[in-house]
Amino acid sequence: MxxxxxxxxxxxxxxxxxxxxxxxxxxxxxxxxxxxxxxAAGVRGVGIIADVSEPDTATLLEGVLREEFGRCDILVNNAGIYPNAAFADVDYELWRRVHRINLDSQFLMAKAVLPLMTAGGWGRIVNITSNSIALPAPGLAHYMSSKMGVIGFTRGLANDVAQHGITVNAVGPTASLTPGGRAHIDPAVIAELSGAQAIKRPGSSADIVGTVLFLAGDDSGWVTGQTVMADGGLVRL
Ligand SMILES: NC(=O)c1ccc[n+]([C@@H]2O[C@H](COP(=O)([O-])OP(=O)(O)OC[C@H]3O[C@@H](n4cnc5c(N)ncnc54)[C@H](O)[C@@H]3O)[C@@H](O)[C@H]2O)c1
Structure with a gap:
């Protein structure tokens, strides 16, 4: 995770x-x-403090998984940043940073877990994208590019790992009142978007959990390469 x-x-x-x-x-x-x-739920929790956009983190993660568990069944690629910036203010450094953290990290973490998943003959990879890719929201060209990359990566990787019992899907939340959302998204934008959703309230941290659990479990075994917008019914694919 x-x-x-x-x-x-x-x-x-x-x-x-x-x-x-x-x-x-x-x-x-x-x-x-x-x-x-x-x-508190009665399972093991192990923390790794590291930057997911660094190749060394993939090496570290693979080592921890091998030593502590000897297996990996589920990868949820969720880490991401969403700095809003007018395109005129997006320099190459910001462009690369957003792509490194939002997209390159998903490649690196998948590389880290796939040898163990493949050996186990079963796996679930869930990549977090965003419903913003389909919205006319300004200041997000760099972000939307990275999150469309997530969808492309999801579709492509699904083809390469299916023979090992591994599925790869993406989940797209809407602008939500997570700590990051509260800090980085204009409350007026959250209000406007939630008003346009079928379910007219802002999203919260809990709102994507059920969808991710479905895609991370046995019941979704016939679903792969897909993107599910868990967004209160704003964006329809
Ligand atoms: N909140 C929203 O409105 C919203 C909407 C659509 C999509 N998303 C996506 O959901 C995901 C999570 O968003 P959130 O709102 O929970 O964010 P958040 O800022 O509340 O939490 C993000 C977590 O990722 C960690 N993180 C950031 N950069 C990292 C890095 N380089 N290496 C390791 N960890 C790192 C942060 O420390 C933090 O704990 C992101 O991919 C985001 O793009 C969020």
Whole structure:
């Protein structure tokens, strides 16, 4: 689980723990609260404080999985950033940073877990994208590019790993009141978007958990390469 210290990543970690899944929480910040809640559910929680956009983190993760568990069944690629910036203010450094953290990290983490998943003959990879890719929202060209990349990566990887019993799907939340959303998204934008949703309230950290758990479990075995917008019915694919 990446980006597990707060927000969607914390909520999904706790949801997985509730289903009896041990959780390795990878985050650039300490995931103390998440790990406490995971362990309170009676499973193991292991924290890795690291930047998911660094290739060394993939090596570290693979080592921890091999030594501590000897297996990996589920990868949720959730860590991401969403700095809003007018295109005139997006320099190459910001462009690359957003792509490194939102997209390159998903490649790196998949590389880290796939040898173990393949050996186990069963796996679920869930990549977090965003419903913003289909919205006329300004200041997000760099972000939308990275999140469309997530969808392309999901579709492509699904083809390469299906023979090993592994599915790969993406989940797209809407603008939500996670800690990151509260800090980085204009409340007026959240209000406007939630008013346009079929379900007219802002999203919260808990709102994608059920969809991710479905895609991370046995019941979704015939679903792969797909993107599910878990967004209160705003964007329809
Ligand atoms: N909140 C929203 O409105 C919204 C909407 C659509 C999609 N999303 C996506 O959902 C995901 C999670 O968003 P959130 O709202 O829970 O965010 P958040 O900011 O509340 O939490 C993100 C977590 O990721 C961690 N993180 C950030 N960069 C990292 C890095 N380089 N390495 C390791 N960990 C890192 C942070 O420390 C934090 O714990 C992101 O991919 C985001 O793009 C969010």
């Amino acid at each position: 990446t980006g597990a210290a707060q927000g969607f990543g914390q909520a999904v970690s706790i949801g997985l723990a509730g289903r009896g899944v041990d959780v390795v929480a990878v985050d650039i910040s300490k995931a103390t609260e998440t790990l406490e809640k995971v362990e």
